[in-house]
Amino acid sequence: MNPKLCLFAGVPLCLLLAGCGHPTPSRSTTAVNLRFADTKYVLPVPETDRFRAEARRAKQAGNREVCGALVRSGDGSLALCFADNDSHVPHSFQISHGSLSQMREVAGMTSAALVGSFHSHPSGIAVPGEADLQGEAVNNLMMIHSCLTGRIRLWKVAAVNGKREAIEIPLEVHARRARSASPLAPSKSVRGIARDVRAQK
Numbered sequence: 100m101n102p103k104l105c106l107f108a109g110v111p112l113c114l115l116l117a118g119c120g121h122p123t124p125s126r127s128t129t130a131v132n133l134r135f136a137d138t139k140y141v142l143p144v145p146e147t148d149r150f151r152a153e154a155r156r157a158k159q160a161g162n163r164e165v166c167g168a169l170v171r172s173g174d175g176s177l178a179l180c181f182a183d184n185d186s187h188v189p190h191s192f193q194i195s196h197g198s199l200s201q202m203r204e205v206a207g208m209t210s211a212a213l214v215g216s217f218h219s220h221p222s223g224i225a226v227p228g229e230a231d232l233q234g235e236a237v238n239n240l241m242m243i244h245s246c247l248t249g250r251i252r253l254w255k256v257a258a259v260n261g262k263r264e265a266i267e268i269p270l271e272v273h274a275r276r277a278r279s280a281s282p283l284a285p286s287k288s289v290r291g292i293a294r295d296v297r298a299q300k
Contacts, residue, residue: 139175140253141271142242146179148275149294150244150251153181154219158246162189166218167296168202169242170211177242179217180205181295191230192218201296215240225252232256232263240268 142150150165157163167182182198194216202213216235225245227235235241235256244251253270256263 139271140171140268141174141176142251142273143176143178144273144275146177147251147272150179150217150219151249154221154244154246157184157219158221162221164190164192164219164221166192166194166216167198168205168213169215169217169240170205170209171214172211177214178211178294179242181297183297190221190223198296205296215242217242217244219244219246221246224248225250227254227256227265232265237263241265242270 153165157165164184164186165181166184168180170178170180172178180202182194182202184192185195185198186193216239218231218241220243223245224247225243227241227243231241231243237256237258239256241254241256242251243254251270251272253268254265255268257266258264
């Protein structure tokens, strides 16, 4: 399926059916966009915990994936805006026009920037597959959580010699301590961002 390119509040995102495919990470360093490489990206504890929990539930529901928009605040903290996965095919995701419209509204109500997308891999590693790369716009960020390994990794989609490749971007993943019982509130850097545009079921 050829992806349909959409403008997502000024950031190109693709509306597509994307599957995990075969990992094709790039080890090239020449193509790194310094705008991304020199920026410190942090995934706060509440976002990390929620991503992992939602991905685990989706996996248990038939190897489904969670997906949505990746939002960045001025200090580099990242927030996840979850969207409905309209794909009923295991190991794939599809973001609807309706969800994209709602996320545009979210972007209009906050000074945070939309920098890409995120999704989970129920049984693969946290590396973009070929379909992931073809379904995301060049220069966008892509965050992937692997239910298999528990890792969350951040990638930039780059065009290298006419081919799309994934270049890993440093990411600080803050996780809850194993014995912590304190309630988790969103970090100050992501307060005010609507973190879910999924339909209430």
